[in-house]
Amino acid sequence: MMARRKHDYYRGVRMAPYDLLKEFLFVTGVMALLVFVLAIVFSSPDEPSLTLQSVARDTPQIYAQTALDELDGNSAVAGYGPPYNNGTGSVQYIGPISLQKLVGVHIPVDTAQDYVLGPLSQAAANDPALKAALARYEHASATQQTTWTDAYNKALTKAKENPPHLAVAPCPSCGPVPLLMTSVLRLGQSGAMDGLLLTSGHFYQTDFTRALLFMQNDAVANHAATFNLQGSTWGVMNETGNYPGQAWLWLYTLFYQIPPYTTAWAANVDALAIVSVSILSVILLFLPWIPGLNRMPRLIPVYRLIWKDYYREQRAQTPQASGPVVPTGE
């Protein structure tokens, strides 16, 4: 049935011997050689990952500031919104609708508990001073906690950093916060935090959500900036080193470079970039059935280059013909 239809379709078309398998084997061989040579000459990128330990040791001020922000709820993650919490800081809209809010919180992150109080309560088992400081902080009113963390925030901005050391001036008005922050920095520098943020009650761990969220805004972003990987510089499609990266994301990344995505729509740029690229993808998908667009190739003479030998042969056979040589539906 299908065979007869195809046979009818090719009626009048000159057929020629063609060894598909030989062609496939030859081309695959060439590809293998090409890939082999590229792998030998250029290798592949492998910039080591950051760890909480490396961040705490190399940039103790960033680490301590991040921990303080997580504790007092001023971090980007603390106010992010779904799927991590009920904040609004990173909630985006498509017109009046926020799909992010509709879906809700599915990966709950309590920044104070997960990043500071929880890990410290484990570390405090053999440290009475830390245990007392934790109890004092947790039993204080929210206003008192804020007073302490605000005071420590001021002290931290004036701290002197000499990695891995961080010297914060004595802060009598900071309550138990200096001891909490010193302890959480010590946990980070010892490597214990890398493990503590992965705990989920199971022995095997494969989910790095909490650790990555802790590092994302300053530590990871600053490191990425040294490789020119930021979103505003087409960074999402690039990678470390002189490698091609995900060049196929150019269209998606384009939206992060142009107005109104970078101006009026900036607050919702991620959602609108996804919507925009989805619309273009749907157009590409249904191109054969979109009137006008489906005839575009006919107006662009590239096809004459592709089939130039065929047209030359046809004209040689029927030099007087000026109309269509091969009937074809569109």
Add this chain to the structure above:
Amino acid sequence: MSITRSVQQQLTRTLPYDELLPYEQPAYVHSYVYLFGVATVGSFLLLFLTGLVLAAFGPQWWHFSSLGHFVNSLHFWSVQAVFFFLVVHQWAAFFQGAWRDGRGLTWAIGVITFLTSILTAFTGYISQLNFDAQWIAVQGKDALNAVGVGAFFNVLNFGQMYGWHVVILPILVSLLIGLHLLLVRLHGVVKPYPDNHTKPEVLS
């Protein structure tokens, strides 16, 4: 009624061997442009094989083994080759108006394969267990969260992304490529446009 017999008869009618593996093609197929699709499939085969080796030794292997790093490099450049030839093939198909004469589904499956390949590469990048993986994951999460997908497709969860990258998406891409090739073989390649380019008004 025998289901086996009915399926066998249906397959014999719709998928005859001589159509799936013909030894003749229209003469106009003798053009380098037609090699880009084959180059895409060839690169994908290399990608698949090198991916099998990487998966067999585990996701940490290539970070401490020089042989592992070389296999990763083969995998890396195979990805680049797949996308390069896939995009060129797609442009070539566009300029040929390859969807004509009942080939729309072939084009659509090709586009879906391209989009699925992008997702496969994306999950590959965030399964690398290095700084690129960390950066791409924390960047990518905002876009996925913004449209409500991040709650279920968590790019910060290595275990989930690795599963997608080495099982779900490769199976999907392989099936899509297979279906695309099947449709190309069943319908044959599209005929050239009529040679009347000097009269574009006949398009209507």
